[in-house]
Amino acid sequence: MRTFWIFLSLIILFPLSDVSHNNITALPGENVSLPCQVSNMNFTVLNWSRSDLLPQYVFMYKDKKPSSENQHPSFKGRVELAAKHMKDGNISVILKNVTTNDSGTYTCEIIWNRTKLREIISRVNLQVQPGPKAGHKRDGVRILILSALVVLLGLVIVILALRNRKINAEEEPC
Template sequence: MAPFLLLLFLLSEAASDNPNITVHPGDNVTLKCHAAGPSITVLKWIKPDLEPEYVLFYRGNRMQTANQNKEFKGRVELVDRDLKEGDMSLILKNVSSIHNGTYECRVKDGVSRRKKRAADISMLRTIRTIHLQVTERGSEDGISSPVGLIVGLVAGVLILVVVAVGGVLMYKRRKNKRSGQPADDADEASAVQFI
């Protein structure tokens, strides 16, 4: 039972971290991203399969919209524009099927200002990758979310427990039949002795 509880705990932690998200068209969704360390000088949310790939580009304490992909103009904002406590989570508004895919949160942190802007961008590190799936309501096919996975695992464990208990009961019955006295007859015989 302890390994099962550990697995359930780990899965619930992974679910809260949300690397895979399923939403419906028209929903707003928050793509979580956090970084610890010194001040963030550059933040870039990208969708690698797009051209241009920029979903959001933040530098110099403001959003840079010049190279932002047109599908995300007016649809994205940061949870915290000041990036306090390393929160770089992105809110994507009014999603549609064109927003399906992989998103990456990339940052450059530090205090050095002597490097050129191109160097700032090339030194970004990916700290979060999230897969977003936008599905029509009612079209979910099975276990696609972490919650569904947990429910499926719990159901699987319950089935195994039922099968194991049934197997033990069958084993005891066969064992009692071999000894010459059925399990129910043994209980009746002991009850007759007390009368």
């Protein structure tokens, strides 16, 4: 019996599978793939989480479909499987329109069919750098157009003022 407990302790402390670690940097407004890959698709639940969130589920797949049960509100409608049918063991997710609030460490975890044991497959450290958002390019074009209109209006005012001065000069007798 003692051998069993030692073996169990070793498995818990030094799991048989290697947990994949990834670092990803993104800019606000980008869509980001959080990678996770398994070779055995015999699991009942896929869970992507971030430990600093309550509820902490970013994305859950159970009963052979995505579930929004206990999903953190800031991720609703922004997370989906990268491969719709998890082809070739790809259980990565796409996080859409990221913001600096999305920075953190994400964990990909599965629960196995037979044993109901949880296994962490991947950890992804996402860092969203403060910077221009996707819509800022349009804002720059708007500013350029507005500046051009202001310059054009200024030219019209100067031309009208010069024309008015010329007319007044012609009307005055010398």
